[in-house]
Amino acid sequence: MSEPDLVPQVVAEVPEVVDRTAYTYSVVIPVYNSEAIVGDTVRQVVEVFEDARLHYEVVLVNDGSPDRSWSVISELARTMPHVVALNLLKNYGQHHANLAGFMESHGDYVITMDDDLQNPPDQALILIDAALRGGHDVVFGRFERKQAAGYRQLGSKLISMINRRVFGQPDDLAVSNYRILRRDVVERICASRTAHPYVTGQALMFSNHPGQVTVRHEPRAVGKSNYNLARILRLVFTILFSYSSYPLRAAALAGFALSALSFLLGAFYLVRSFTHHSDVQGWTTLVVLLSAFNGFIIAMLSMLGEYVVRTLNAVSVEQSYHVVERIARPESEPNPET
Numbered sequence: 001m002s003e004p005d006l007v008p009q010v011v012a013e014v015p016e017v018v019d020r021t022a023y024t025y026s027v028v029i030p031v032y033n034s035e036a037i038v039g040d041t042v043r044q045v046v047e048v049f050e051d052a053r054l055h056y057e058v059v060l061v062n063d064g065s066p067d068r069s070w071s072v073i074s075e076l077a078r079t080m081p082h083v084v085a086l087n088l089l090k091n092y093g094q095h096h097a098n099l100a101g102f103m104e105s106h107g108d109y110v111i112t113m114d115d116d117l118q119n120p121p122d123q124a125l126i127l128i129d130a131a132l133r134g135g136h137d138v139v140f141g142r143f144e145r146k147q148a149a150g151y152r153q154l155g156s157k158l159i160s161m162i163n164r165r166v167f168g169q170p171d172d173l174a175v176s177n178y179r180i181l182r183r184d185v186v187e188r189i190c191a192s193r194t195a196h197p198y199v200t201g202q203a204l205m206f207s208n209h210p211g212q213v214t215v216r217h218e219p220r221a222v223g224k225s226n227y228n229l230a231r232i233l234r235l236v237f238t239i240l241f242s243y244s245s246y247p248l249r250a251a252a253l254a255g256f257a258l259s260a261l262s263f264l265l266g267a268f269y270l271v272r273s274f275t276h277h278s279d280v281q282g283w284t285t286l287v288v289l290l291s292a293f294n295g296f297i298i299a300m301l302s303m304l305g306e307y308v309v310r311t312l313n314a315v316s317v318e319q320s321y322h323v324v325e326r327i328a329r330p331e332s333e334p335n336p337e338t
Contacts, residue, residue: 018132020125023108024055027124028101030094031060034115035068037222042076042083045113045121052125058083059101060115064091077327087325093234094177096321099197102186104326111180112199116220119178123215127180136211137185138203141178143217158236166243167204174212175200181207195320196238256298 027045031038042058049056060073060083070087077085086100098112111127113119123141130139163169181189181203188206189199204210 018129020052020054020128020132023132024106025049025057025128026101026105026107026110027056027058028098028105028110028112029058029060029115030063030097030101030112031069031073031115032063032065032091032094032097033067033069034065034222035072037117038069038115039072039076041115041117041121042073042080044117045124046080046082048121048124055107056082057105057107059104060085061097061101061104062087063094063097064088074325074327078329081329084326084328086323087327089322089324092321095197095199098199099189100321100323102190102199105186108183109180110183110186113178116222118218118220120216120218123178124180126213126215127178130211130213131180131182134209134211136209137182138207138210139180140173140175140210140212141215142174142212143176143178144214162236163201163204165246167201169204170210173210175204178215178217179203197320198238198243201243 027049029038029041029045034041038060042060045058060077062070062073062085070085073085074087077083084104086104088097088100101112102110109128109131111124113121113124119141127139127141130136160169160175163175164171169175177200179200185203185206189197189202192202192206
């Protein structure tokens with residue numbers, strides 16, 4: 001996979017006036033185990049966008065939460081305008097939930113944020129201004145100070161290192177789940193049929209003018225983060241095996257190295273058989289044949305693996321998630337004339 005040539009444009013404060021009202025906005029919020037706080041999150045989002053007199057919608061995606069999160073957000077969708085709730089069949093993961101929200105969204109710009117108020121809703125206006133002033137198609141929120149456990153910060157650094165290697169993330173560009181994407185980037189992400197969506201990497205792949213702006217990051221007010229070490233490692237492996245050929249090529253390199261050693265070992269024992277007599281009849285022939293055949297097998301498996309991964313990347317998937325229920329008030333339905 002070729003790495004895109006991305007030149008980061010760090011957003012600076014510009015005094016010129018931005019007409020936010022000229023565009024529509026979709027706020028996509030994946031929801032998981034947040035029954036105690038997601039209601040406050042949605043109400044604050046609505047308050048911020050209403051006060052700013054913006055045309056907006058809020059898309060809530062329940063990612064198979066085992067608690068009462070679906071009951072909470074479905075009630076919000078029934079009683080509040082501009083709020084849509086989707087219920088996924090099971091827990092697919094945050095990036096699948098974001099993708100489901102993208103498919104449902106209609107805004108000129110799509111903002112993704114967490115459900116636990118660690119991404120303050122008022123900071124969405126900063127993302128909007130940064131995108132409009134700088135003409136960016138993607139703007140990531142760069143946290144002043146990330147309020148997270150040490151292992152999560154280490155995980156974020158590891159993922160950033162992989163992003164730079166796999167997706168060409170510039171060294172001076174910070175990424176986060178608090179971001180705004182222009183509609184054309186969202187459509188490219190939705191059109192890229194993959195079984196393992198990774199929105200951050202796809203945003204980098206399908207953007208030609210990314211930017212960043214500093215935003216606040218608050219401590220989680222209720223409960224604890226759903227992102228544990230296992231989920232972080234799962235995300236790392238998803239990135240590596242779905243978007244990168246590095247693990248396969250490392251295995252292929254090891255396979256060719258082992259095959260070369262096998263050939264050398266076979267050649268050594270073949271030459272040695274002419275100068276040293278073996279007490280075990282046929283031992284040299286057996287070692288030479290095993291070394292040669294094992295070397296060929298390892299080399300062939302490595303090459304077949306390369307073809308398999310290319311085939312897997314080429315095979316399309318219709319949908320990586322399934323929505324079992326959608327709830328919205330009638331006035332929340334999109335107007336086809338707008």
